[in-house]
Amino acid sequence: MDTGLAGRTAIVPGSSSGIGLAIATMLAAEGANVVMAARRGDLLRRHAAQLPSALAVELDLTEPDGPSRLADAAIGWFGGVDVCVLNGGGPPPMTAAEISDTELLRAMETQLLAHQRLIAAVLPGMRERRWGRIVGVGSSFVQEPAPRMVGSNAGRAALASYLKTLAAEVAPEGVTVNLALPGRIDTDRLVALDHATAERTGRSPEQVRAESIARIPTGRFGTPEEFAAVVTFLASEPASYVTGSQIRCDGGVLRSL
Numbered sequence: 589m590d591t592g593l594a595g596r597t598a599i600v601p602g603s604s605s606g607i608g609l610a611i612a613t614m615l616a617a618e619g620a621n622v623v624m625a626a627r628r629g630d631l632l633r634r635h636a637a638q639l640p641s642a643l644a645v646e647l648d649l650t651e652p653d654g655p656s657r658l659a660d661a662a663i664g665w666f667g668g669v670d671v672c673v674l675n676g677g678g679p680p681p682m683t684a685a686e687i688s689d690t691e692l693l694r695a696m697e698t699q700l701l702a703h704q705r706l707i708a709a710v711l712p713g714m715r716e717r718r719w720g721r722i723v724g725v726g727s728s729f730v731q732e733p734a735p736r737m738v739g740s741n742a743g744r745a746a747l748a749s750y751l752k753t754l755a756a757e758v759a760p761e762g763v764t765v766n767l768a769l770p771g772r773i774d775t776d777r778l779v780a781l782d783h784a785t786a787e788r789t790g791r792s793p794e795q796v797r798a799e800s801i802a803r804i805p806t807g808r809f810g811t812p813e814e815f816a817a818v819v820t821f822l823a824s825e826p827a828s829y830v831t832g833s834q835i836r837c838d839g840g841v842l843r844s845l
Contacts, residue, residue: 592825679739699743771838
């Protein structure tokens with residue numbers, strides 16, 4: 589399948605490791621120029637140097653001017669932004685009863701507002717060219733809130749609602765907006781969450797991991813590359829009639845329709 593991404597320019601925040609790095613790598617393999625962003629600048633630059641056409645931008649996307657700085661760098665270097673991936677770290681585990689208003693506001697800042705600011709910076713160019721792809725990296729928590737993950741549950745659900753609203757507004761102008769929902773993808777973030785669960789419950793990380801895998805119909809965790817393939821399709825030319833959708837990549841762990 590020809591993805592039609594050759595020569596396009598994609599922004600991928602949080603791409604120094606894990607899911608973000610896998611997405612940036614796969615988009616680059618399809619011929620896209622990739623603008624990679626993360627706080628770990630040295631690591632980011634090493635990864636960017638291995639791709640055919642990539643720019644590394646060291647910044648914190650959650651800072652108020654982070655999204656505009658990233659967009660300006662992409663436009664200045666490659667002339668425009670065709671694909672905008674919304675990706676970043678998640679809030680720490682916490683229950684709904686114990687979360688403070690400050691912590692909840694921080695979750696909204698990182699999970700919703702930073703992404704909204706990035707969209708605002710790149711959307712005018714997409715609308716002008718009448719072609720664009722906005723792909724959010726969400727979580728299965730959007731459709732099934734997880735225990736002790738209230739910050740992520742609330743923030744990602746808010747992003748899902750925002751993107752669904754936006755999708756209908758910009759569809760007539762050739763811009764699609766979708767949300768990809770990863771389940772248990774084998775990343776450092778997943779390892780950290782499993783260790784936190786193990787410490788809280790008195791089990792070993794190996795026990796937590798085994799119990800988690802036992803609940804997944806495919807019998808394993810997903811790989812970052814498998815999830816990146818879903819995002820790459822949603823960013824592609826053949827996906828031009830897919831918008832306002834939530835696409836799961838979770839090994840069948842969610843049993844709802």
